[in-house]
Amino acid sequence: MAIQYEQILSNSYIIKAEDKKYTKKELYDIFIDLLIENNFIIIKSSLPTESPIEVIVRDNNENDYRFVVNIRNITGSGWKDKIDIKRVQVINILYSSPEKIITTNQNQAMFLLGYYNFDNNPIFVAWDFYRYTKHNTNRSCYVTINHLQRGFENGFYEGVSAQNIIWVFKIQYFSKFVEKYINYFREFRNE
Numbered sequence: 001m002a003i004q005y006e007q008i009l010s011n012s013y014i015i016k017a018e019d020k021k022y023t024k025k026e027l028y029d030i031f032i033d034l035l036i037e038n039n040f041i042i043i044k045s046s047l048p049t050e051s052p053i054e055v056i057v058r059d060n061n062e063n064d065y066r067f068v069v070n071i072r073n074i075t076g077s078g079w080k081d082k083i084d085i086k087r088v089q090v091i092n093i094l095y096s097s098p099e100k101i102i103t104t105n106q107n108q109a110m111f112l113l114g115y116y117n118f119d120n121n122p123i124f125v126a127w128d129f130y131r132y133t134k135h136n137t138n139r140s141c142y143v144t145i146n147h148l149q150r151g152f153e154n155g156f157y158e159g160v161s162a163q164n165i166i167w168v169f170k171i172q173y174f175s176k177f178v179e180k181y182i183n184y185f186r187e188f189r190n191e
Contacts, residue, residue: 005076005083006145007118008152014145016083019075020118027071028053030115034124038174040065051091052100052110065178066108068100074114074125074143086148087140088114088125090132104130104185111181112141116148123151126167126177128189143168 004016022030028048032055035042040057043064052070059065070090077085090112102110112132114125125148127141142162150157151168156176158167165184167177 003076003078003080003083005086008116008121008123008145008149009119010121012149012153014149017118019073021073021075022115022117024049024051027073027115030122031055031069031071031113034171034174037171052097054100059175064107066102068102068108068110068129069113070111070129071113071115074116074123074148077140077142084145085142086114086116086145087142088112088127089138089140091138104182104189106182106186109178109181109185114141114143121152122171123148124169124171124174124177125151126169126181127164128184130189131164141166 002018004018006014007017008014025048031053035057039060043056043058046054052068054068056064056066072088074086074088077087102108104110110129112127112129116123125143132139132141143166144161147157147159147161147166147168156169156173158180167180169177
């Protein structure tokens with residue numbers, strides 16, 4: 001029997017159940033819908049089968065952005081004794097797709113994006129992509145059920161999980177996330 005992890009219901013109650021997962025194509029469609037919901041016009045997009053996804057979009061102010069995004073399912077941590085911890089497993093694209101690596105600045109951003117939707121309560125979690133390119137093996141990005149619940153209840157939450165900054169948000173807060181993420185790079189990660 002699969003490990004049952006803590007899950008958030010749409011009424012904010014937490015239960016134990018198996019994770020819900022989405023296919024690569026479904027995750028691609030979810031990301032494109034996220035962009036459209038936030039009034040971005042898709043100028044160019046990579047194929048749904050490519051990882052990471054690369055898109056060029058235009059906002060309402062006629063500003064163009066380039067996003068390179070590795071979108072993954074948020075699932076249980078794999079630890080039976082830590083059912084409140086969730087993760088996204090990532091492959092180091094420094095080795096698998098080095099041509100996709102870009103520098104985050106005013107008009108482009110590269111980030112890891114986790115997707116969680118257990119009970120019709122879609123939540124996204126973003127991590128600093130560059131913190132996961134300095135290793136030789138696959139890594140995991142972590143988030144707790146409490147972080148997800150804060151994002152679900154408040155719409156947007158910025159915090160720390162496993163010593164890394166995370167941004168947890170509902171679909172309508174993606175533009176706010178992009179602004180915060182780019183500012184984070186401008187202020188703290190100007191390497």
